[in-house]
Amino acid sequence: MSEVVSTPPLDLPLVGAWLEAHVPSFRGPRSAERIVGGNSNPIWRLEAASGRYILRTQPAGALLKSAHALDREVRVLQALRGSAVPVAAVHALCKDLDVTGVQFYLMDFVAGEVHRDPRMPEVARERRAQLYAAAIDMLATIHRADIDALGLRDFGRAGHYYQRQLHRWTQQFRTALPEGEPTMEALIAALEKDLPPDDAEPVLLHGDSRLDNLMFEPGTERIAAVLDWELSTLGHPLADLGQFLAVQALPYDYLLPGLAGIDRRAAAIPSIDEQAARYFEATGKAPRDMRFYQAFAMFRQAAMSAGLKRRAELGTAVAESALHFGKTLDVFARVGLDLLEGRARR
Structure with a gap:
């Protein structure tokens, strides 16, 4: 064992x-x-x-x-x-x-394809943009879900989403890692100063929106199933979009691979701005500056990684990768700061 x-x-x-x-x-x-x-x-x-x-x-x-x-x-x-x-x-x-x-x-059991590498090396170049478009469109579909008709109006608290979430995940981070981590503390302080207005009706959030949480029908752009709803709740819609975009800013050789350092045009993968524009068009919402929302997503990933480190040290982690995520949570925090300050490539 x-x-x-x-x-x-x-x-x-x-x-x-x-x-x-x-x-x-x-x-x-x-x-x-x-x-x-x-x-x-x-x-x-x-x-x-x-x-x-x-x-x-x-x-x-x-x-x-x-x-x-x-x-x-x-x-x-x-x-x-x-x-x-x-x-x-x-x-x-x-x-x-x-x-x-x-x-x-x-x-x-749902059969299909999960694209774990965001570069999609196994997919024909001309199909990659279509798969990213399908992912963005599904995110918009989730956010258009009628939470009253679904019986989910009480699935999460209303109002002050980012203020509550920042407090909750900061507490969990400091409980799991009482010695702290300088880059993460800098990110927390920066986010506290930049909280966005509480200006959106709550929607159903997937909570962990990533390309690899989608099951595609083999060889197509049709989504067979949206996977892993553990973190789902009600909240601000840009939390999900921020997550989907932010993970792409991670290094391509990290344990959770991103697209940093990848020539998107050469790889036929849409830019962050193109993906965000598609989402705003699909939802009929005015475009927003996504820096805070992406940085917040990285903060939350770092806080969860601190929890993984704690479970690994207790010998109760679910996977061997838990300890690696915990020891490198500063990667998430550093990328979060870069996104917030506009240093990450788009």
Whole structure:
């Protein structure tokens, strides 16, 4: 067993028996294979006589308050099912810790392509801009979702989104890393001085908007499913757009690869300004300066990385990469400062 990773044991016979008792269409569990990827909730590919599924569980060990809330994931996925936002069907959520020690839920397996490298080397050059356009259009579709019709009006607090989020993530960062980190502290101070006006109606936020959280139908620009809703909430729409754009400013050789140092024109990848313009056109909103929103996204990534470092040091991380993210959280903070001060390439 790794010194930093602790995967909750999965007792397939017990889990399978619970699923057969609570999911009418499920029968005959055969195998469960851990899918490596992500640093939050462990994911398993479950094979059964009735088909292939995804099982998502909480991590082992003590959990931070409000973190790893599978019930929130399940709620938003069930609300979106059948809407213009494609998601996998959820079959059941188990909160009984006696089954396998952690909460878990079962969802359909969705086949498709996930583009983890934003350069898309595996994609024909002439298709890359179309895939980025599809991603931006899906983000706009999420933000147009009718939260009242979906029953999600109470899915998050209204008003002062950035003020609340800055306070929350700063607290979590300082709890996880009490010794602090100079670049991160500089970014926090800069963001506190540059808070934008509270001028937008709350929308459904994905919370972790990135190219690799989209499942595309193979060989097409059609999105089969939007993945990983753990951080979803209600809030300011530019938080999601800022996240989608900001991660592209990371170094291309970082663990979470970006596009810094890449010739976008040569790679046929739209610029940050072109992507933002498409979003504003799709939503009918006036264009905005995106520097704060991108910098805030990097601040939040850095704060989450501090939490990953803490879990890794406790031996309860979900993936080996947790410790690396934690030790290099200054990368996120530095990129955030560069974005806020306009030094990052567009």
